[in-house]
Amino acid sequence: MSVASTSNALPTTEQHGIKEHSDGRFGFVPVQTRSARFKSAEVTDFEAVTGREAVWKLSPVAKFTDLTAGELDGSAYEISSTDTADVDSSDITVGWVGRDDSRIGLAGLPEERASANAWTSFEQALAITVSGEDAKEITVSRANLGSAPRAAHTIIEAKPFSRAVVILQNNGDARLTENVEIILGESANLTVVTLQEWNDGAVHLANHFASVGRDARLKHVVVSLGGSIVRVNPSVHLAGSGSDIDALGLYFADAGQHLEQQVYVNHDAPHSRSRVTYKGALQGQGARTVWIGDVLIGNKATGTDSYEQNRNLVLTEGTRADSIPNLEIETGDILGAGHASATGRFDDEQLFYLQSRGISEDEARRLVVRGFLTEIVQQIGSPQLEERLQITIEAELTGTEGE
Numbered sequence: 001m002s003v004a005s006t007s008n009a010l011p012t013t014e015q016h017g018i019k020e021h022s023d024g025r026f027g028f029v030p031v032q033t034r035s036a037r038f039k040s041a042e043v044t045d046f047e048a049v050t051g052r053e054a055v056w057k058l059s060p061v062a063k064f065t066d067l068t069a070g071e072l073d074g075s076a077y078e079i080s081s082t083d084t085a086d087v088d089s090s091d092i093t094v095g096w097v098g099r100d101d102s103r104i105g106l107a108g109l110p111e112e113r114a115s116a117n118a119w120t121s122f123e124q125a126l127a128i129t130v131s132g133e134d135a136k137e138i139t140v141s142r143a144n145l146g147s148a149p150r151a152a153h154t155i156i157e158a159k160p161f162s163r164a165v166v167i168l169q170n171n172g173d174a175r176l177t178e179n180v181e182i183i184l185g186e187s188a189n190l191t192v193v194t195l196q197e198w199n200d201g202a203v204h205l206a207n208h209f210a211s212v213g214r215d216a217r218l219k220h221v222v223v224s225l226g227g228s229i230v231r232v233n234p235s236v237h238l239a240g241s242g243s244d245i246d247a248l249g250l251y252f253a254d255a256g257q258h259l260e261q262q263v264y265v266n267h268d269a270p271h272s273r274s275r276v277t278y279k280g281a282l283q284g285q286g287a288r289t290v291w292i293g294d295v296l297i298g299n300k301a302t303g304t305d306s307y308e309q310n311r312n313l314v315l316t317e318g319t320r321a322d323s324i325p326n327l328e329i330e331t332g333d334i335l336g337a338g339h340a341s342a343t344g345r346f347d348d349e350q351l352f353y354l355q356s357r358g359i360s361e362d363e364a365r366r367l368v369v370r371g372f373l374t375e376i377v378q379q380i381g382s383p384q385l386e387e388r389l390q391i392t393i394e395a396e397l398t399g400t401e402g403e
Helices: 061-068 113-121 348-355 361-377 383-397
Strands: 080-083 092-098 124-130 137-143 149-158 163-172 175-184 189-198 203-212 217-226 229-238 244-253 258-267 273-282 288-297 305-314 320-329 336-344
Touching: 061 113, 061 175, 061 203, 092 137, 113 149, 113 175, 113 203, 124 137, 124 163, 149 163, 149 189, 175 189, 175 217, 189 203, 189 229, 189 383, 203 217, 203 244, 217 229, 217 258, 217 383, 229 244, 244 258, 244 288, 244 361, 244 383, 258 273, 258 305, 273 288, 273 320, 273 361, 288 305, 288 336, 305 320, 305 361, 320 336, 348 361, 361 383
Parallel strands: 124 149, 137 163, 149 175, 163 189, 175 203, 189 217, 203 229, 217 244, 229 258, 244 273, 258 288, 273 305, 288 320, 305 336
Antiparallel strands: 080 137, 092 124
């Protein structure tokens, strides 16, 4: 192999049996910890997406190059909001703010190109601000964003000691990449539910960044049921002492659907707690789900209590579920940490038990799946939404094919 005779050419020798990389560098060191990933709000700081990158290797990147590399419509869009009748209107405000809003960037920054493209392109951010110690609930809905590639940015701020449930409802058509920033002040108690019920052809790439303050508690719930490609990646920074996160996910992939979640919890303060529980079901040829769970317990996070798990129930042939839990621990002074992952079919003993009591096989299967997913639904904390989701899951199950 010949080498051009330039002053900066590298020799093509071997070092202790290690061959030179194709990029010409022996000294390249990969990122060693999850928190060290490159971050930027500028799309041009990221290379073009090839699908070989760690963050993209399980995604069908060729199907949404317009969102990672193309120009995006970053204008404001139509929304509607409903809240409980007894909520003081001053306790929850919803409106559009400019890119110069001081809260933008407080919760996190993009780690990949689709997220950075959305950040670079949005013109105004939708700001939902919660205050007041009384419990309250609001649903913010958007629908039919169209088939053109679009960018969006949302800020959800919970003031100190505030309590609320915020539901983000998504319906209709969309080709959307967006960032959602969630900021919790001291002792705030906030539930954020993002509900993806898009039409069959929709593509939705979302990155959620959360910063949880001292003694604050966040419950973050991802429910993905509709859309062609839905990728919702929550990244939670437990920044204050005593901060707490329950990260919950529920997904049901039908034929041809790709539903993906990459969850990151960064324990960066003492006595923080995290519980990550994602559960999904798959049915139909080509149904695909991806779950990656990263938990980092930093060297300052003494007294941490952490556990993450992912469970997948395969209902038919021709499906694929990828489940990858990762745990990094930089201090030994913790209460506990662990992770678990499982993917499998129906429990034959459960089916036999139900059938032995006169329940048909099809109904027995539906009961098992309902029970499997109900664990997540019942933890949301919104009775009206929980009831609606139970009905939606039942409707999904009517299409279940026998094995």
